[in-house]
Amino acid sequence: MSRKASLSGFHEWLPAERIVEHHVLDTLRTTFELHGFSSIETRAVETLGQLLRKGEIDKEVYAVSRLQADAGQDGGKAQDASDPNRLALHFDLTVPFARYVVENAGHLNFPFRRYQIQKVWRGERPQEGRAREFTQADIDVVGDGALPFRYDVDVALVMAEALGALPIGDFTIRINNRKLAEGFYLGLGLQDTAGVLRNIDKLEKIGAAEVSRLLQAELGATEEQAAQALALASIRTEDTSFVQQVRALGVSHALLDEGLEELAAVVGELHRRAPGRAVADLSIARGLDYYTGTVYETVLTGHEQLGSICSGGRYDALAAKGNRTFPGVGLSIGVTRLMMRMFSQQMAEASRSVPTAVYVALTHDDDWSAAQDTAGALRSRGIPTEVAVSAEKFGKQIKYADKRGIPFVWFTRTDDDGRAVHEVKDIRSGEQAEADPATWMPPETDLRARVLEN
Amino acid sequence: MSRKASLSGFHEWLPAERIVEHHVLDTLRTTFELHGFSSIETRAVETLGQLLRKGEIDKEVYAVSRLQADAGQDGGKAQDASDPNRLALHFDLTVPFARYVVENAGHLNFPFRRYQIQKVWRGERPQEGRAREFTQADIDVVGDGALPFRYDVDVALVMAEALGALPIGDFTIRINNRKLAEGFYLGLGLQDTAGVLRNIDKLEKIGAAEVSRLLQAELGATEEQAAQALALASIRTEDTSFVQQVRALGVSHALLDEGLEELAAVVGELHRRAPGRAVADLSIARGLDYYTGTVYETVLTGHEQLGSICSGGRYDALAAKGNRTFPGVGLSIGVTRLMMRMFSQQMAEASRSVPTAVYVALTHDDDWSAAQDTAGALRSRGIPTEVAVSAEKFGKQIKYADKRGIPFVWFTRTDDDGRAVHEVKDIRSGEQAEADPATWMPPETDLRARVLEN
Numbered sequence: 001m002s003r004k005a006s007l008s009g010f011h012e013w014l015p016a017e018r019i020v021e022h023h024v025l026d027t028l029r030t031t032f033e034l035h036g037f038s039s040i041e042t043r044a045v046e047t048l049g050q051l052l053r054k055g056e057i058d059k060e061v062y063a064v065s066r067l068q069a070d071a072g073q074d075g076g077k078a079q080d081a082s083d084p085n086r087l088a089l090h091f092d093l094t095v096p097f098a099r100y101v102v103e104n105a106g107h108l109n110f111p112f113r114r115y116q117i118q119k120v121w122r123g124e125r126p127q128e129g130r131a132r133e134f135t136q137a138d139i140d141v142v143g144d145g146a147l148p149f150r151y152d153v154d155v156a157l158v159m160a161e162a163l164g165a166l167p168i169g170d171f172t173i174r175i176n177n178r179k180l181a182e183g184f185y186l187g188l189g190l191q192d193t194a195g196v197l198r199n200i201d202k203l204e205k206i207g208a209a210e211v212s213r214l215l216q217a218e219l220g221a222t223e224e225q226a227a228q229a230l231a232l233a234s235i236r237t238e239d240t241s242f243v244q245q246v247r248a249l250g251v252s253h254a255l256l257d258e259g260l261e262e263l264a265a266v267v268g269e270l271h272r273r274a275p276g277r278a279v280a281d282l283s284i285a286r287g288l289d290y291y292t293g294t295v296y297e298t299v300l301t302g303h304e305q306l307g308s309i310c311s312g313g314r315y316d317a318l319a320a321k322g323n324r325t326f327p328g329v330g331l332s333i334g335v336t337r338l339m340m341r342m343f344s345q346q347m348a349e350a351s352r353s354v355p356t357a358v359y360v361a362l363t364h365d366d367d368w369s370a371a372q373d374t375a376g377a378l379r380s381r382g383i384p385t386e387v388a389v390s391a392e393k394f395g396k397q398i399k400y401a402d403k404r405g406i407p408f409v410w411f412t413r414t415d416d417d418g419r420a421v422h423e424v425k426d427i428r429s430g431e432q433a434e435a436d437p438a439t440w441m442p443p444e445t446d447l448r449a450r451v452l453e454n
Numbered sequence: 455m456s457r458k459a460s461l462s463g464f465h466e467w468l469p470a471e472r473i474v475e476h477h478v479l480d481t482l483r484t485t486f487e488l489h490g491f492s493s494i495e496t497r498a499v500e501t502l503g504q505l506l507r508k509g510e511i512d513k514e515v516y517a518v519s520r521l522q523a524d525a526g527q528d529g530g531k532a533q534d535a536s537d538p539n540r541l542a543l544h545f546d547l548t549v550p551f552a553r554y555v556v557e558n559a560g561h562l563n564f565p566f567r568r569y570q571i572q573k574v575w576r577g578e579r580p581q582e583g584r585a586r587e588f589t590q591a592d593i594d595v596v597g598d599g600a601l602p603f604r605y606d607v608d609v610a611l612v613m614a615e616a617l618g619a620l621p622i623g624d625f626t627i628r629i630n631n632r633k634l635a636e637g638f639y640l641g642l643g644l645q646d647t648a649g650v651l652r653n654i655d656k657l658e659k660i661g662a663a664e665v666s667r668l669l670q671a672e673l674g675a676t677e678e679q680a681a682q683a684l685a686l687a688s689i690r691t692e693d694t695s696f697v698q699q700v701r702a703l704g705v706s707h708a709l710l711d712e713g714l715e716e717l718a719a720v721v722g723e724l725h726r727r728a729p730g731r732a733v734a735d736l737s738i739a740r741g742l743d744y745y746t747g748t749v750y751e752t753v754l755t756g757h758e759q760l761g762s763i764c765s766g767g768r769y770d771a772l773a774a775k776g777n778r779t780f781p782g783v784g785l786s787i788g789v790t791r792l793m794m795r796m797f798s799q800q801m802a803e804a805s806r807s808v809p810t811a812v813y814v815a816l817t818h819d820d821d822w823s824a825a826q827d828t829a830g831a832l833r834s835r836g837i838p839t840e841v842a843v844s845a846e847k848f849g850k851q852i853k854y855a856d857k858r859g860i861p862f863v864w865f866t867r868t869d870d871d872g873r874a875v876h877e878v879k880d881i882r883s884g885e886q887a888e889a890d891p892a893t894w895m896p897p898e899t900d901l902r903a904r905v906l907e908n
Contacts, residue, residue, distance in 0.1 A: 006557050007497065007541075014561050015492035015568070022493055034833045036810035036840035038469035039476055043461065043587055044498070044543075044573065048521075060520055066577035067502075067515045067542065087461075088521065089498075103460050107468050109807070109857050113840070114469070119498065123520035133497050150822060150843040157826070269823060353563070356490035368604060369723060372611070379488045386490035386567070389604040403563050 009132030019350035031162040032115040042096035049084030060123035089121040098319035110144035140330030147327040160274040167348040167453035170301035174281035180259025187253030201285035233283040242280040292316040352405025359401040362391040377437040463586030473804035485616040486569040496550035503538030514577035543575040552773035564598035594784030601781040614728040621802040621907035624755035628735035634713025641707030655739035687737040696734040746770040806859025813855040816845040831891040
């Protein structure tokens with residue numbers, strides 16, 4: 001991570017860093033599959049019409065066109081920046097998933113549980129130090145027409161378990177509910193609920209006094225209404241006691257009741273099952289995203305300024321096909337953002353830079369084929385093994401292993417009776433002992449490159 | 455695969471197909487890591503200057519530009535199709551790997567063994583039915599200055615093992631050596647060896663008579679020289695007997711000797727270790743690629759018209775940095791091409807469409823949290839488990855599992871003493887028996903979705 005990307009915003013990992021990333025992605029995949037989520041991948045490109053469908057022009061998009069077409073062979077048609085059929089790289093996995101669901105609705109079983117781990121691209125300004133290419137790991141459950149609320153609890157439990165299995169220390173999933181906030185504002189007499197949310201979303205940036213001023217100046221709220229909206233946003237509890245705190249503010253509305261009940265269900269179950277992992281945080285607004293109920297974001301303890309590493313929420317209509325709607329709820333982990341922090345803060349590292357556990361040394365150059373037999377015997381038991389290509393001095397062969405962090409070097413010599421004698425050396429301790437390629441196993445901790453949490 | 459891609463050339467798999475693809479990718483990864491190959495990923499974009507460095511203008515490239523820049527904010531600079539700094543999607547993994555090696559040479563240990571499994575993009579004409587986005591799986595070994603020849607044998611052995619572990623039936627790795635062919639042509643008195651290779655490469659398409667005519671017309675070969683070049687190209691042996699057949703043609707040249715020795719080493723070792731998997735095929739030319747020694751291609755038995763599914767070779771200079779060169783040897787599997795054939799010919803399928811092995815049914819709606827305890831106990835032993843979200847009729851809950859191919863449904867009821875009684879039903883046989891969530895295991899064959907070879 002001390003290396004500078006040769007193309008601003010496009011990070012590439014060294015082999016040892018990639019081992020850590022692979023571990024993170026494998027852990028996520030394993031957890032998602034244990035909870036019955038199916039893997040899908042969507043193509044990297046969507047049409048501009050699809051990508052900008054929800055008016056998300058704030059996300060800078062990378063347009064894609066065939067170079068030959070640019071050169072005029074397609075009559076320059078593809079050059080029109082506003083052509084909705086023009087192709088562009090996806091900037092998240094939600095829009096492509098919605099399109100996939102609509103296209104394949106006849107082939108999918110609903111509710112459909114899917115996870116998707118892929119790269120996305122955004123043409124962010126490089127000076128902000130943001131990644132332009134990064135990996136996201138999403139889970140969503142999508143229903144056909146209806147999707148029971150319980151999935152809002154389910155996906156949060158899955159993510160709490162997935163994040164808890166990563167070498168990233170403590171984290172807090174902050175949860176709110178749009179219905180709760182909107183019902184509260186309506187109960188207060190503030191009709192422009194989106195306007196209130198937009199201003200509450202600025203709370204951390206500009207402070208309570210300025211938000212109060214904006215609510216009064218822009219939305220015509222009274223000082224009392226603004227104070228109430230701010231009081232709601234200040235509520236934070238690890239259990240369901242937020243319900244009483246909201247009730248104590250004396251506002252009532254049917255939508256508020258619904259939101260309170262939903263948020264209590266999510267937070268209550270998380271508190272029971274993953275204590276300390278989640279809070280009801282009534283300041284969470286999730287910006288301009290089109291959520292309609294539960295909203296989630298996640299901060300790493302001690303790295304709060306990194307922003308949310310895992311966000312999401314409930315959509316009443318993730319996708320639509322004619323008058324058929326597909327509601328959904330899900331969360332998305334910003335894997336690359338997490339990796340960059342893990343490396344810059346040295347939160348975790350690989351136990352070695354290669355998968356290899358055993359390096360088979362050569363005594364004579366023409367032992368190579370026999371050494372492959374030894375390696376094959378080890379590999380058949382899942383032991384990653386490399387074979388030297390020439391019979392250099394043993395010291396040099398050991399150095400090959402040492403530089404890569406390979407823990408064991410295997411030597412074979414012929415005894416006086418012409419029989420092969422195998423010995424394996426732990427190059428960390430220097431211990432060397434006879435071993436049988438058909439049965440020898442390294443300690444479990446040396447079998448694979450491991451990820452060590454610092 | 456009966457579905458048509460909504461964007462021509464961009465294929466997306468259904469969840470059950472993705473299980474097969476995941477199995478293929480996992481198998482490749484496992485094999486590559488068992489042989490000590492490190493995983494890397496490179497960014498999806500390269501500069502045009504990098505991509506077209508070797509003059510590969512035949513590969514149609516997708517250019518990438520920020521939409522905002524297109525709209526004129528960057529002064530339209532990015533629009534120049536010939537600007538070498540313009541970004542484009544990579545069309546293979548070799549060019550990006552070469553750039554990665556040069557950029558990170560100070561952080562890598564050479565010889566560097568890496569595998570890379572990523573998508574690549576080519577703006578091929580859609581009417582040819584080719585994929586425009588597809589996954590490649592590459593292995594390469596790259597040296598700093600020199601790379602012992604033995605790696606040419608090594609990578610072929612690894613790929614033979616990797617392909618042999620896939621549900622694709624029989625295949626043949628066809629191997630040749632550029633030095634052998636070029637030495638032979640030089641020994642014959644034909645100086646334009648690239649010209650001869652280019653014509654020999656057309657053999658399958660246009661036939662021996664036409665190649666002979668072209669060699670005489672274009673390269674000034676005598677009828678005898680053309681006949682000799684064609685005789686060389688007709689040699690095919692599973693073992694090293696090709697050496698005698700070449701010698702019998704009576705041509706001699708130092709480069710020919712070197713090529714014969716190298717090819718004999720590769721084919722001999724493969725014949726010993728993976729009999730039937732490889733042939734010396736002296737017609738293989740690998741088109742215009744810049745190989746300098748061993749060349750490989752691979753056909754699936756019974757699917758020869760599909761073309762090569764795994765190709766590669768040796769480069770004297772995979773990359774260069776000043777006067778430092780990095781020779782390399784490697785092979786690349788066209789995974790998407792393979793998957794398309796596997797699906798269209800129904801060569802393999804997933805045993806179910808979801809990872810889930812057990813579906814925990816609900817007797818009452820408020821059993822959900824207790825059902826999560828049951829599911830958690832099963833998941834802790836690696837059993838993928840889903841929980842119903844509402845206590846619908848058991849028939850409906852069983853149907854949920856049945857539609858997805860989930861083999862087991864779990865029922866919990868309370869006995870007369872108020873104790874929970876757990877039963878698990880195999881919905882294929884209808885057998886139902888008491889089970890303990892803390893100890894029950896499904897048969898090994900039901901634990902995960904498997905891939906069945908047809």
